[in-house]
Amino acid sequence: MNNRTKYIASLDIGSSKICCLLATKNKNDISQIVGLGYNKAKGISNGVISDINLASESIQAAINEAEKKANIKIEKVNISVSSKIVNTKLFNKKINIIEEKIKDEDIKEILNNLIADPYFKDKQILHAAPISYNIDGAKGIMKPVGMYGSSLEVEFVISTIGINHYKNYIECISKCNIDINKVIYSGLASGVAVLNDNELTLGAVVLEIGAKNTSLSIFAKGNLLFSEAVNFGSNNITEAIARHFNISFSEAEKNKIMHASAIEHSSDNEISFEVPSINFDNNEKFVPISKKDLHKIIKPYLEDILKWTKLIISKSGYDKLISKQLIITGGGSQLDGLSILAKNYLDFETRVGFPKEFKINLDNNLDPSHSVALGIIQSILKIEEQEDIKDLSMRLTKNNQFSFFRNWVSEKFF
Numbered sequence: 001m002n003n004r005t006k007y008i009a010s011l012d013i014g015s016s017k018i019c020c021l022l023a024t025k026n027k028n029d030i031s032q033i034v035g036l037g038y039n040k041a042k043g044i045s046n047g048v049i050s051d052i053n054l055a056s057e058s059i060q061a062a063i064n065e066a067e068k069k070a071n072i073k074i075e076k077v078n079i080s081v082s083s084k085i086v087n088t089k090l091f092n093k094k095i096n097i098i099e100e101k102i103k104d105e106d107i108k109e110i111l112n113n114l115i116a117d118p119y120f121k122d123k124q125i126l127h128a129a130p131i132s133y134n135i136d137g138a139k140g141i142m143k144p145v146g147m148y149g150s151s152l153e154v155e156f157v158i159s160t161i162g163i164n165h166y167k168n169y170i171e172c173i174s175k176c177n178i179d180i181n182k183v184i185y186s187g188l189a190s191g192v193a194v195l196n197d198n199e200l201t202l203g204a205v206v207l208e209i210g211a212k213n214t215s216l217s218i219f220a221k222g223n224l225l226f227s228e229a230v231n232f233g234s235n236n237i238t239e240a241i242a243r244h245f246n247i248s249f250s251e252a253e254k255n256k257i258m259h260a261s262a263i264e265h266s267s268d269n270e271i272s273f274e275v276p277s278i279n280f281d282n283n284e285k286f287v288p289i290s291k292k293d294l295h296k297i298i299k300p301y302l303e304d305i306l307k308w309t310k311l312i313i314s315k316s317g318y319d320k321l322i323s324k325q326l327i328i329t330g331g332g333s334q335l336d337g338l339s340i341l342a343k344n345y346l347d348f349e350t351r352v353g354f355p356k357e358f359k360i361n362l363d364n365n366l367d368p369s370h371s372v373a374l375g376i377i378q379s380i381l382k383i384e385e386q387e388d389i390k391d392l393s394m395r396l397t398k399n400n401q402f403s404f405f406r407n408w409v410s411e412k413f414f
Helices: 052-070 104-115 163-174 186-194 197-202 234-245 249-259 291-316 338-346 368-385
Strands: 008-013 017-025 031-040 076-081 086-096 123-135 138-141 151-162 179-185 204-209 214-220 223-230 272-276 286-290 325-329 349-352
Touching: 008 052, 008 163, 008 368, 017 052, 017 368, 031 052, 031 368, 052 163, 076 163, 076 186, 076 368, 086 104, 086 123, 086 186, 086 223, 104 123, 104 151, 123 163, 123 179, 123 223, 151 163, 151 223, 163 179, 179 186, 179 368, 186 204, 186 214, 186 223, 186 325, 186 368, 197 204, 197 214, 197 325, 204 291, 214 291, 223 291, 234 249, 234 291, 249 272, 249 291, 286 291, 291 338, 325 338, 325 368, 338 349
Parallel strands: 008 076, 076 179, 204 325, 325 349
Antiparallel strands: 008 017, 017 031, 086 151, 123 138, 123 151, 204 214, 214 223, 272 286
16 A cells, blocks of 8 residues: 555544544445554643643654554544533524525625634634524525525534644644644544434434543534533543552553443352452552442442533533434443443433444454544545535635535535
């Protein structure tokens, strides 16, 4: 494989790990992952770049690993921006129509007028999509272009990040001598990766449990409508296990994955094992642990996440608009029994969201921890499918070249 082979590179910049994926398409137009690189995230704290040099080194290491596995030199990459420092809001704007029929340019004019508001002065727009239209007071318009009207009001969903946070992300990638194609909001990317068409249309909640952050995104009518995040993730559960049993973080993480369950079983007390203590090198002491012990520790933390989920769904104002579908993804979603606990607690139909529509040519398997990186690739593939179709371009100026996705035929999200 050489550089002339078409590829898409994605970079999920998380608070605990950096994940770089390389994807190509085979002769049957099937997307395949041909490169995968991981590295511990350094110089990044809760989605904020805290040390540009350390962050750049972490990113470069993940890129190098993916390049080596794929035998491809990455020249351009698509990156994610963390949920915690992104704000997603709804905005309305109205204009009078000069000519009788509404044109694409009218919608562009509304968006340009909207972002001239002082609110956007110190912000970079990551995602902007029209979600509803109103012509001469008539609501429920689906496709206004070509229709007659004297006035047009458009409701947009817009996700923004502070301009300086954005510049720091760009600087980190620039230090790796790689160009940026697009910057994509991670909450949107995870939804693209795990939701099916029915969930997108009827409405669903995506709960992404990462190592240090948990984010909630609400989708309906083919669009991202709302997002929120909290500084709490699966690492907090691991740390609680480590502290309680006086074992290392790595041993706690291993046993959490292998033995912990969100649901208590009658046989849990009978299943036990021994784990090296935190001072094992000095005293060779083992700590006895049972599955019941692990359950007692992790359940309150999981219930806290679900309490927060219930509260945010209610506060969002969309609880009556969406169907009761919850899709849990991210590395923390793989904990045994979590989907059952969530279903019982929230009364939502719940499943673990696995990334779809990809084959992998590597020894690794794709799992929910890859959702953001795969969602980035799927977003870019969708955009490229519509490159030759005349539609609304969300690129406003050359200075905003990283900011907007192309609207793809009034389909999902954009």
